[in-house]
Amino acid sequence: MSITSYNGSALIAMVGKDCFAIASDRRLGVNFQTIACDFQRIFKIHDTLYIGLSGLATDVQTMHQRLQFRHKLYQLREERNMRPETFASLVSAILYEKRFGPYFCEPIIAGLNEDGTPFICTTDLIGAKQLSKDFVVSGTASESLYGACESMYKPDLGPDELFEVISQALLSSVDRDCISGWGGIVHVV
């Protein structure tokens, strides 16, 4: 199996009306063996910024530790939280540092700008940023996720409806992927 599908993962982030939602599956597996059903893939950077990391679990944990460190240092120096675009650039730079020996994870960044407008973006494993106006997906189930999101998504959804849409899109896609699933977690901000 390929290295990015060793542990299995599925992530979505969606934009709503002055809100965003980010969701992931909870399975941690080793090839086809399931180890845990409560693995954390979405991490809070600050109150209005979340990052979801798909791919190899060890790199998910390493990236989270490195990004948390950099953000805490930023907070100490600048005495404020990082803006989502800035954080996305930071993630991209950290990933590209390892261009010829990369971290095998594909992050999704979701946050609210200072004016309350939602921001989502994804990068590939070497830091190529991709901004989006509606939704971004990542993980082994990404092909199903694209299909499900494309058909279920509507612009300007409120928080409750957005929660329903993102949950249904996640659950229906991971049901078609044997190495992701075993539950889901959704954060709506």
Place this chain on the structure above:
Amino acid sequence: MECLFGFEGNGFVVVVADTSANQSIVVQKTTEDKITCLDSHKLLGCIGESGDRVQFSNFIQKNLNLYQFRNGIPLTTLAAASFTRCELATALRKAPYQVNIMMAGFDKRTGPSLYYLDYIATLQKLEKGALGFGAYFILSIMDKYYKKNMNLEQALQLVDKCIWEVGTRMVASPAGYIIKIVDKDGARLLERRGRPAEEHGDPME
């Protein structure tokens, strides 16, 4: 054909490892202890490449002792597991340690905990887990028979069932097992077991 498994009970964690030390087709030793007591209330079960296994578990043990000497208090189980994960992760892209680990500990404030740490430094807190070839059998047995908050007697019955399954259904199964426990009174050896003899009968019945 190693196996390492562990699970949480009511106020304790049991860790079981096989005691065989093999080199290709030769059984060099049948009384090898693969579970290290890191400090008074922590156990590190470690299987994998023999040199890495001994070197890495001693390295972690000495580093945790150093922390305690310098700071006057021992690390919590989560902190020790995170430290171990970082050592594995740093070495991963240079000279990886080929060891799979189950770390168990008892903290005064949070009680017993068990951590799974595989050779590529994936850390996960678990209630029950297994590593090695034996895991293919043990995980299914634990899925069926494990209950939360088991007492020691029930826990040992579950250990019996797991050892029986590996002994009967795995080719080249280990000759013996070592069972260690960690609870509020500390980390200690519970018992050593041999391979289940056929006369003893099936503990599943």
